[in-house]
Amino acid sequence: MTQVKQLAAVSAFLQRDHGHFINGLSQPGGGALRPVIDPATGNEVARVHDGCAEDVSAAMAAAQQAFLGSWSEMSTLARGNLMLKLADAMEQHREELAQIETLCSGKTIALSRGLEVDQAVAFLRYFAGWAGKIYGETTEISLPSFNGEKYRGFTQREPLGVVVGIIPWNFSIMIAIWKMAAALVCGCTVVLKPSEFTPLTMLRVAQLAADVGFPPGTINVLNGNGGLLGPLLIEHPFCAKVTFTGSVPTGRAVGNAASALAKPATLELGGKNAALFLADMSVSEMVDGIMEAGYVNQGQICASAERFYLPAEKMDEVLSVLIQRLSQLKVASPFEEDCQVGPLANKAHLEKILKMVARAKEDGDEILYGGYSPERPGYYFLPTVVKVHSENSTLMREETFGPVGSFLAYDDEEKALQQINNSPFGLAASVWTHNFNKAIRYSERIQAGIVWINMHTFLDPALPFGGIKSSGNGREFGSAFINDYTRLKSVMMRY
Known part of the structure; x- marks a missing residue:
C-alpha cells in the first residue's frame, strides 16, 4: 500500500x-x-x-x-x-x-x-x-x-x-x-x-x-x-x-x-479492564470481540480490555483462531495506509511491557503468541496472547496498557463475575452474549464506570465516562x- x-x-x-x-x-x-x-x-x-x-x-x-x-x-x-x-x-x-x-x-x-x-x-x-x-x-x-x-x-x-x-x-x-x-x-x-x-x-x-x-x-x-x-x-x-x-x-x-x-x-x-464472553457466543464472534476490545491502537486505550474470561469448553479453539487472525495483521510503518500494527508510543513503554511479559513467564503463564519485538527500527511489539495459570498472575492484576491479552478459562459464570470484580480497578468492562437478560443483569453487577454489551471501547459524548475504585x-x-x-x-x- x-x-x-x-x-x-x-x-x-x-x-x-x-x-x-x-x-x-x-x-x-x-x-x-x-x-x-x-x-x-x-x-x-x-x-x-x-x-x-x-x-x-x-x-x-x-x-x-x-x-x-x-x-x-x-x-x-x-x-x-x-x-x-x-x-x-x-x-x-x-x-x-x-x-x-x-x-x-x-x-x-x-x-x-x-x-x-x-x-x-x-x-x-x-x-x-x-x-x-x-x-x-x-x-x-x-x-x-x-x-x-x-x-x-x-x-x-x-x-x-x-x-x-x-x-x-x-x-x-x-x-x-x-x-x-x-x-x-x-x-x-x-x-x-x-x-x-x-x-x-x-x-x-x-x-x-x-x-x-x-x-x-x-x-x-x-x-x-x-x-x-x-x-x-x-x-x-x-x-x-x-x-x-x-x-x-x-x-x-x-x-x-x-x-x-x-x-x-x-x-x-485506567485500570485492568475485563471482557466476559458467555458460551452462547460463537468462536468467530468471540474472536471478533477480542480483537475489538483488546488490540486496537496496540491496546493503548484507557478502556481497552486486558483480562479475557472465556468458557473452558471453547477456550482452546478461540485462542487458536485468535492467533491465526493476529498472525495475519500487517506490521508496517504507521504511515502506510494499510498498516494494522504500528509501534508503541515510546521506548520507555516498550521496555515496561517487555518486563511485564518476562514476569508472566516467571509466573508460569504460557505465551502462546507474540511477546517480543520484531527485528526492525522503532518501538514495535507484536500483539500477544497469554494463557494465564491463575487470576493472581501479574498480567491479571497489573495494567500493561499494551497489546497483551491475558486469557483465563471459567466453568462457572458466577465465579467469573467474582473474579472480574476482584480487582482494585473499575474503569470499564464488557459482557458478550445473545442472552439479553443475562447481559443486563451482569452489567448491573460488574463494578466498573462503564459496561458495554456486545461491544467494547466505543465512547459517545452523550454518555458519561469515568472510573470507580482506583480507576x-x-x-x-x-x-x-x-x-x-x-x-x-x-x-x-x-x-
Whole structure:
C-alpha cells in the first residue's frame, strides 16, 4: 500500500522553534530543548523547549486574565460559535493534524484521522451544543412572612475559573479536547500540559483556535517535564481545578496535591479492564470481540480490555483462531495506509511491557503468541496472547496498557463475575452474549464506570465516562461534566 507523503505544512511545522502557546501566541520559552522521537523509527523529528516556573506563571496569568475579562464578557452562544469554528478549522486541517499525531505517537495514520481527529471534532461540536443550556433552578422559600413580604430563591451555575488539564500521550488531541471543550463551554479558561512524548499536536490546535478568534489567554499550552510543571500548575493560586488522565500512581499524586489545597480534581486513571464472553457466543464472534476490545491502537486505550474470561469448553479453539487472525495483521510503518500494527508510543513503554511479559513467564503463564519485538527500527511489539495459570498472575492484576491479552478459562459464570470484580480497578468492562437478560443483569453487577454489551471501547459524548475504585473519580461527557467545571451558587431575595 502507498506510503503517505508528508505534507509541506507538516514539514514546515516540525522545523519551528517549539515551546508553548501562551496568551494567544507561540512562545519558544527558555528551557532546555527536548527531542520529539518518531516511535516508528526512533529518530528525532523535532525539538521542544521545556517549560519553567516563569512559563507557568505567564500561562496561568494569561488564563486568569481571560477568565475575568474577555471570556467571561462573551455571551455563552458566542463561545459555542467559536468552538464550532475551531471544529471546522480542525476538520479543514485534518490531514495535517493526523500526520503530526502519527509522527509523535506512532498511531496508524488511519486511526489518527478517523479516531483522533474526527472524534475530537465530533466531541468539540457536542460540547459546543451545550452553550446556553447550563441551567440553575428556582425554589420556594419557607420563611414566614411578617409584614406581607415574600421570599424567593434560585441557584445558578458559575464557572470555576482556570482549569489545568494534564494530557496523556495515547490520544493527545482527543483527550485534550474532552477536557478543554468541557471547561470552555462552562465559561472556564484552560492551561493544558501535554505529555512530553506528544507535545506538538495541541500547539497546532491552539494556533488554530487563535486563528478563528478565541481571545488571547483562553487556551494555553505548556510543555515540559510533568514532574516539575505538574506541581507548579496545581499549586498556583489561579488554578481552580485539575483534570488528569494517565497512570494510577501519577493520578494519585495529582489528586493528593489538589486535595491538600481543597481544589477539585477529575481523575481518569485506567485500570485492568475485563471482557466476559458467555458460551452462547460463537468462536468467530468471540474472536471478533477480542480483537475489538483488546488490540486496537496496540491496546493503548484507557478502556481497552486486558483480562479475557472465556468458557473452558471453547477456550482452546478461540485462542487458536485468535492467533491465526493476529498472525495475519500487517506490521508496517504507521504511515502506510494499510498498516494494522504500528509501534508503541515510546521506548520507555516498550521496555515496561517487555518486563511485564518476562514476569508472566516467571509466573508460569504460557505465551502462546507474540511477546517480543520484531527485528526492525522503532518501538514495535507484536500483539500477544497469554494463557494465564491463575487470576493472581501479574498480567491479571497489573495494567500493561499494551497489546497483551491475558486469557483465563471459567466453568462457572458466577465465579467469573467474582473474579472480574476482584480487582482494585473499575474503569470499564464488557459482557458478550445473545442472552439479553443475562447481559443486563451482569452489567448491573460488574463494578466498573462503564459496561458495554456486545461491544467494547466505543465512547459517545452523550454518555458519561469515568472510573470507580482506583480507576479514578469524576465523569466526562453527557451532562455530568457540568458538575465538574462549575460551582453551584444559591441566591435568596425578599420582595
